[in-house]
Amino acid sequence: MKLQQLRYLAAVAQNGLNITAAAERLHTSQPAVSKQIKLLEDELGFRIFVRSGRTLTKITPAGQQVVERAIKVLREVQNIKGISEEHRHEDRGVLSIGTTHTQARYVLPPVIQQFRAKYPHVRLHLHQGTSEQIAEMAALDRIDFAIATGSEDLFPNMVLLPSYRWYRQIMVPLDHPLAAIRKPTLKQVAAWPIVTYVFSFTGPSSLYQIFAKAGLTPNVALTARDADVIKTYVRLGMGIGILADVAVDPKEDRDLVAIDASHLFPIHTTWIGFTRGGLLRKYMYEFLQLFAPHLTRRLVDRAMNTETREEVEELFADVQLPVK
Numbered sequence: 001m002k003l004q005q006l007r008y009l010a011a012v013a014q015n016g017l018n019i020t021a022a023a024e025r026l027h028t029s030q031p032a033v034s035k036q037i038k039l040l041e042d043e044l045g046f047r048i049f050v051r052s053g054r055t056l057t058k059i060t061p062a063g064q065q066v067v068e069r070a071i072k073v074l075r076e077v078q079n080i081k082g083i084s085e086e087h088r089h090e091d092r093g094v095l096s097i098g099t100t101h102t103q104a105r106y107v108l109p110p111v112i113q114q115f116r117a118k119y120p121h122v123r124l125h126l127h128q129g130t131s132e133q134i135a136e137m138a139a140l141d142r143i144d145f146a147i148a149t150g151s152e153d154l155f156p157n158m159v160l161l162p163s164y165r166w167y168r169q170i171m172v173p174l175d176h177p178l179a180a181i182r183k184p185t186l187k188q189v190a191a192w193p194i195v196t197y198v199f200s201f202t203g204p205s206s207l208y209q210i211f212a213k214a215g216l217t218p219n220v221a222l223t224a225r226d227a228d229v230i231k232t233y234v235r236l237g238m239g240i241g242i243l244a245d246v247a248v249d250p251k252e253d254r255d256l257v258a259i260d261a262s263h264l265f266p267i268h269t270t271w272i273g274f275t276r277g278g279l280l281r282k283y284m285y286e287f288l289q290l291f292a293p294h295l296t297r298r299l300v301d302r303a304m305n306t307e308t309r310e311e312v313e314e315l316f317a318d319v320q321l322p323v324k
Contacts, residue, residue: 003077005040006070008033009048013067014140017049017056071141075278093281096125098134099147101226103270106246107324108147111290119283130198130225138275144284147291149244149270150206152309158273159303162316163292165269166324167262169248171234171241178240179257186214186264193221193239195230207242210265231256244268246324269321280304294319 011022012033019037023030034054041048048063049056059067099108104126112124127137131151137143138158152160170189172178181188190211211218221239224230227247234241234256241256242265248258272291274280280288280300288295299315306312 001040001043002036003073005036006073008036009040009067009070010074010141012037012049012056013059013071014142017058019056072277075141075275078279091119091283092121093283094123094125095145095284095287096127096143097145097147098127098129098137098143100130100134100149101128101228102244102247103147104128105227106244106249107270108291111287114290115283115287118286122283138273141275144274144278145287146273147270149268152271155273157276159276159306159312160271160273160309161288161292161295161300161303161312162319162321163270163272163295164322164324165267167245167260167267168242168265169245170259170261171231171243171248171253171256172259173235173237174255174257176240176257178259181259183263184259184261186211186216189240189242189261189264190216190218193219194242195222195224195233195239196220196242197227197230198223198225206266267323276304292322294321 008022008026011026012019015021015025019030019033023033026033037048044066046062047060048066050058050060097108108126112126115122116124127134127143129137131148131154134143134146134148135151135154138146138155146155146158147163149166170178170184178184178188178192196207207220208218219239222233224233227243230241230243231247231253233239242261245258245260272288272295274284285297285300288300289297299319303312303315306315
């Protein structure tokens with residue numbers, strides 16, 4: 001078994017079982033990748049992939065175990081290289097972040113601006129998506145940090161650090177009837193079509209549950225993962241917007257009225273996470289603290305040494321999270 005074979009295996013798994021895409025990523029040929037995968041299967045004595053002709057269609061159960069361990073081995077190899085880089089060039093490297101549009105558009109710009117000023121030689125890659133898409137990036141080891149709200153169950157192999165808390169707000173046009181109501185009731189909100197975030201596919205929507213407890217059924221006219229898209233359709237009169245308060249821009253949204261909805265909807269916690277067992281370089285620790293000042297290196301290291309989510313929660317039990 002060769003390290004090169006594990007690299008080829010991981011690349012195929014991380015590129016949707018597309019050997020051509022994997023070969024391009026590895027700067028080699030498709031036959032070379034196919035040959036090494038076949039040699040690895042022959043050595044192991046079982047098939048890693050199910051095939052239909054020359055096409056790989058899925059990973060076998062045993063193959064999935066091999067892929068997961070191969071990614072861990074390659075991560076450790078990368079950690080060793082990272083230790084070397086840390087000693088030689090502590091201000092150079094790569095930082096890949098998977099996050100939602102709201103974080104990328106409204107929360108991260110000042111953080112990244114400060115980070116870039118201090119580490120101009122670190123290459124930053126920002127990947128946007130839903131919680132499910134970010135979880136897939138994390139599972140395929142494509143990102144160093146994941147930033148999201150809720151959906152913790154999608155990230156079983158990551159250490160998730162609570163970063164800040166936020167409430168929802170209701171946004172309506174200036175002439176909307178709700179604009180004159182300081183604290184609308186759920187019934188008043190349910191009387192209008194709603195434009196809000198895409199709901200998670202992994203469980204029931206908390207928004208629907210809140211209305212259901214009050215005996216109401218919300219009329220969700222449109223969902224989007226982009227806060228700017230939500231506001232665009234509110235401007236078009238398609239409904240009232242329900243979105244994160246961090247996505248409200250006083251200057252750009254002067255044509256809309258933002259209504260505090262903290263009395264209607266629970267507070268949410270945004271977290272930042274990294275793969276358990278991974279290596280954090282100096283600039284990664286600094287990014288964490290720029291994003292959330294309470295995430296000191298000492299606290300992050302303590303969280304890194306935990307084994308369960310419950311231990312992390314206990315560690316942060318006495319930490320006062322900022323409210324955006």
